[in-house]
Amino acid sequence: MSELGLCSRREADEWIAKGWVRVDGKVVSELGTKVHPSQRVTVERQAAAEQSKRVTILINKPVGFVSGQAEDGYKPAVALIKPENRWEEDRSTERFHPTQLRSLVPAGRLDIDSVGLLVLTQDGRVAKKLIGENTDVDKEYLVRVQYLKGGKLPEADLRKLNHGLWMDGKPLLPAKVVWQNDDQLSFTLREGKKRQIRRMCEMVGLKVIGLKRVRIGKVRLGNLPEGKWRYLLPDEHF
Incomplete structure (x- = not known):
């Protein structure tokens, strides 16, 4: 099935x-x-x-919240899903009800010190699409960095970020990594190993100053304010 x-x-x-x-x-x-x-x-x-009653919620996760279960005194992102935090510009006609919090689980991780788009869903089909073994949904991040070796990151190391690095004993899948401006890179990945971007950056001498997920598949963070949430619209598909 x-x-x-x-x-x-x-x-x-x-x-x-x-x-x-x-x-x-x-x-x-x-x-x-x-x-x-x-x-x-x-x-x-x-x-x-x-x-059909199962909801999928998009949240702009702030720093200091964990994606899943509460840990080390930090609150889970689901704690932000309450009526007063719903984005005023949410176009969904869905009405909030506490039962929507049952079995509402994160479809993917976002580190405690990272911000941006996090998907919480009751729909197993959505979870499978985003985090299943054969997922083909890419994710885009804006990453502010500092090069620790002086000067500018060599082109050869930028190429390594795109393809050529190994992690946990396995080669990483090809990524798309390009400069947005002098201190910010755009990363587009099709996999999500734990703290992957931060570890990739460390391998080439970059320190991550800030990390924000701005897109999952065809769904963008857009203007959703930090700490606010909205429903996935019926015409939105990852």
Whole structure:
């Protein structure tokens, strides 16, 4: 079901437990049931109706908030999702309700000392699209840097940032790294190892002064103010 793009694995488990899944017209109640490629998998309308109620929220995360669970005394970004922090210019007609905070999880990380676009979602399809093993959604960051070796970063090292660095014993995927101005680089990545950009910069003698995620796929941070949130619109797709 997950491979067919119907839902996430967790949602599939829930639907099966509720008796909403049929194989060749027969209700399947046992998790892990084998399905032959020639068999037809269908789900009840209740599943689609429940899925349509699940929200995806975009937040401009400030420094000092962690993406996921609270840790070391720092608050999670989800703590900012309350009516008074909703962006006044949010064009969504969705009405906030506390039930939207249930199972609202970050679809990707953003370091505690980084700011910018963070996606929180109840929709397993969105999470899989953004952080699944085969994701093809790129992410763009604006990174203010200081070169610690004097002068300007050599072109050869800029080329290494684009392709040629290794991390955790593996080569990094090609990236797109270009200068925006004298002290700011734009990074576009298709992977997200822990503190990847900061570690890449350290490898070539750059110190990161500030890091901001401005785009995930086709969805941009835009004018969303720091600390504010809005709903993903029906016509927006990563």
